[in-house]
Amino acid sequence: MSKANPPSFTLDGKTIPFGEGQTIIQAAMDAGVYIPHLCFNPEFKPHGSCKLCTVKADGRQTASCTQQAKDGMVVESDIKEINDERRALLQMLFVEGNHFCPSCEKSGNCQLQATAYELDMMSPHFDHFFPDRPLDASHPDYLLDFNRCILCSLCVRASRDVDGKNVFALSGRGIKSHLIVNAKSGHLADTDFSGDDKAAHVCPVGVILKKRVGFATPIGQRSFDEQPISATPHPVVKGA
Amino acid sequence: MTAPIKKLKVATTSLAGCFGCHMSFLDIDERLLDLVQLVEFDRSPLTDIKTCGPCDIGIIEGGLCNAENVHVLREFRANCTILIAMGACSVNGGLPAQRNHLSLPVILEEVYHAQHGLVDGFIPNDPELPLPLDKVHPIHEVVKVDYFIPGCPPSGDAIWKVLTDLLAGRQPELGHGLIHYD
Structure with a gap:
């Protein structure tokens, strides 16, 4: 097996490379792929409590904010069951x-x-x-x-x-x-x-x-009125 | 000569709502003319018919804050093949449900009796008045609801999308821009 390629897993069929110690959601975010989440914020240690970021990793459900990525892992996220x-x-x-x-x-x-x-x-x-x-x-x-x-x-x-x-x-x-x-x-x-x-x-x-x-910014002109949250993997929330 | 299209029957009502959703419904503007080619209205504020007959689609604005609301909702459910919750109040109780953390006697006492400036205030007790419910409830907590259009109010475009999807035999879908809770 070649050591030249960085380790990677697949997320809904897309190859996602990851670095040492990265969790599934961190690697997905770096690759610009959205996994729904609420208690996860990339600036903080994961808490793993809301379970919104649950994915199927090699067939088993796990919180993607706490599960470390593994080389060759098959991850499913945007599927009906989840x-x-x-x-x-x-x-x-x-x-x-x-x-x-x-x-x-x-x-x-x-x-x-x-x-x-x-x-x-x-x-x-x-x-x-x-x-x-x-x-x-x-x-x-x-x-x-x-x-x-x-x-x-x-x-x-x-x-x-x-x-x-x-x-x-x-x-x-x-x-x-x-x-x-x-x-x-x-x-x-x-x-x-x-x-x-x-x-x-x-x-x-x-x-x-x-x-x-x-209400300095009227309802209808706010961040997620303009684009869905999936289009902003690192939500930058106006006025926060 | 082709037979005239059989029009679908639609009924609408406002329970514990503000009629804002019905105003938004009218915001489909000239598309109302297209709609009346396809549907005929039964009980609705638009027709002033007072009871709901057998209908294909029933549209409910507002939640449940008194016994009459529950009666009307059950009448709609019994008569309508498809029941739609239109707007925040019917979907989750909305503004009227903001009273739910207060006890009903406290509210009635404050509003009709004790509030500063009231002269000879008393709590209304006419037998014709429907009794208020202890809590305000969204309609899915009482009857089965087939489709929901959230929003306060939902836009005319959102209401139009759900109706045209249904009339075309499609599963209604709103998607980004049309789905709103505010």
Whole structure:
């Protein structure tokens, strides 16, 4: 076997080269191939929790954000079996929270919404939970709307690993898991969170929102209104 | 001489909605003239017919916020071969469902009785008024829904696409640009 060729795997029949230690989704992103994902962000260590990026690798389902690529691996992603399961995961995320897109500042820039568009999610399918999740508007510059949290933990990772502040954490288990603010009062105003933090700019949905800039870009002219999320493998979200 | 085309019967209604989706439906503009060559309207705000007879397609705007909404929805389901949820409120409860984290007695008390400025306020209790539901529900939580057109409102183009796909015997598909939740 020749050592001249870099190692590669196939993704839906397309050859994807990869580097030492790369996961399937990292290699796919570098090759410009979209695999749906929510809790994965190439700037952070993978969390492997949302399972949207699940693929079939050599016939077995695995999260492509945590599965290291292997030479000769056969990976299937854009297939009915996997997309049906991804859509069901999205539907569960939608009914577990309160995702009222028409009033959300993140609408059109939201990765949850854009991924649901991508996977033709026409309805929530399941019964809604309609949970009661009060807002935290205590901070002078930022608002937390927990209704939209999908527990991706990107703000937790950003605050802990980049900002060195540990402002956010996930608390509780199973269906009771929820995002909390690490302050005795539980309020964002009682932390050292600031708009300069990485954590202020990584939320893929509309939980962490800057105050007084709402709807500066009209609905209909936002990132994913212009092109589908699959056309932006590294989503650069306007106004994030 | 060819036999006239048998027109499909279509019924539409607005439950806990704002009629915005029906306004958007009218945004298909002159294509309405093409549509009435193919369909005839049964119960609908466009005809003012009050009860739904046997129909090929029923289109529901709005979710369920009171007992009458549930009654009308069941009437549509019983009479329509294909039932379509049109717009955010019918698909996921939409704006009216934003009351769901509050208890109904608290809402009624605040709106009709306790709010500042109300004089001799009381909670309406006329037997003709349909009873409000404890929570607002999207319609798929009560009846089987065949197709969904999300959006607040869905664009006239999205509604037109679903209807023309159905009339042509195709599986309705929206795709990027037409599928919107906002």
